[in-house]
Amino acid sequence: MSADESQLSPHHLPSGGAVRGQRGSRTLGTSLRRAGLALLPLLRRLATMVVALFGASVLVFVVLNVLPGSPAEVILGTQATPRAVQQLTAQLGLNKPLINQYLDWMGNLVRGNFGVSYISHQSIGSQIGQALTVTGPLVLFALLIGLLIGLPLGLAGALRNGRVSGSLIGAMSQVGMAVPSVVAGLLLIVVLTVKLHIFPTSGFPGWSDPWQALRALVLPSFSLGVVEGAIMSRYVRASILEQLRSDYLRTARSKGLRVGQALRRHGFRNAAIPLVTVVGLELASLVVGAIVVENVFSLPGLGLLLLDSVNNRDLITVQDIAMLVATTVLVLNLLVDLSYRLLDPRLKGTA
């Protein structure tokens, strides 16, 4: 535990006896203090995330704006006269000092205004919104598939620990973890699309036809989800094994419960705590993984938009999407931290 956390431990608070006064006000004071005790760590954690977000935005902005050469030159091409370049630079507000450009960008972003792309002249916000209707479902389906594979596989691996079948499951998940989603995607295309013609190869028909849209998302979700399932099964196995070896489970079994019963009554709830953490962190890695998979299947999601923007040197869009992804990852980290404390009463109030 680090120093800042230990300061919040109950030892540093005035003891109840220190509060003297009328009965009513004492209870109020105590309950207020109790509420504060629960809220303080939360506020502190929120504050550190805001600082991290600010740092991340500065990092993104600086990296994408340090190089000389104005976007106006890129937009107008090599034939442009210096005068035209100058005019467009002024029009885009790129002649302002960098700090003002940063503040403009950030101020708009905080208000939910993503700006307009130099290149496509479209609202970046609506482009991102459109892309999220693809990336969102993709990530959720992949998570679902990952859980559907990871939970049973991990449970089986834990229950058969030490047997050949258990080792086999372990080896399977180890190999699965080594498969990049690109490879999973390409191999699924080869087998299910090219050879068996079951699924469309690539592209997305849009949600106007939900059935076709879902069909287009099946293979991408599986390429992300299968690998995710392999990773999750390792955590599930480790978590359940830990419960199986615990004293309370031995007690439960000694009073006559079978392994399954004991796990169902006592084990799963405890095993779930670390798993919530893993699901949160894996959700973040799925968001990033979607960038790759969308490019394998040419799905018009956030990843494809990001890559297209990089190739067109549409830096504002890159800046916006990078911030969006970074924010998502940081918020998920925060939620994981908080849920950990919420689920495990032993950690309550310890920040």
Next chain:
Amino acid sequence: MLPSGARPGEIEVDDGFGDVEHHGRWLHNPSVVIGGGIVALVVLSGIVSIFWTPYDPLAVNPSHALAAPSMSHWLGTDEYGRDEFSRLMASSQIALFVGALSVLIATAVGIPAGLLAAAREGAISQVILRLTDILYGFPALLAAVVLAAAFGASKMTVVLAIGIAYIPVFIRVTRSNALVVLNSEYVLAARAYGRRTFAILRRHVVPNIATTIIAQMSLLFSLAILAEAALDFLGLGTVAPTASWGTMLASSQDYLGSDALLTVWPSLAIVACVLGFSLLGDGISELREARRRS
């Protein structure tokens, strides 16, 4: 309980007797043997390919384009008639280069910063941890995209992105493991004896956490190869004619219907290489665990 924000598996407790040697155990651990074997094979093919490959990996030969595997071309040829086997071999150079250099960056920054954060509680530790919070927002892939957008895609942006993205991991692993050692009784004794913090770090902390760190390095190596393959596939890393597993996958995309083997070979190479490094890392952890219990 876990220190703030620690991920599962990042914590290891040490009893201070980690230096007892158990020779021979290494060869009884299947993860170490299989993982080490694959890693040795990849390293060997990388080194050999510097001096010799069956064909020049860049030599175009249109009359032999898309040839099936045969005695002259063991794994066939690609759309330009380049020998697949030679290109696979040459690609391991890139994978090893990117892996080694990004691990070097992550450890060169992460380990000292982690030690510092452990030894100096308070302001310094807080600053370091808040900086890692920022970096956590940039997974390797996102960092690579941003760097490629700013400086143009190259092998070096990939190395830099992966290296920087994994600095926080090493800071946290180093710090949490170092804290355990620093809070142990024998370190208290060393302090009482008058040893300075730096000497304690060097004599007690570093030797005790070394195995954990090495296992972590091997795991990171495998993740770096995964990331590199994905980035090369996206066109954000190694540039076209140079052979790399990711670029080979990208160009094989046009031949999924006719020549699926072009996809299979680099896929196998990536999976084997990643598996090798992650098995080796797991094996080292297992051995350490076993040594601790004994």
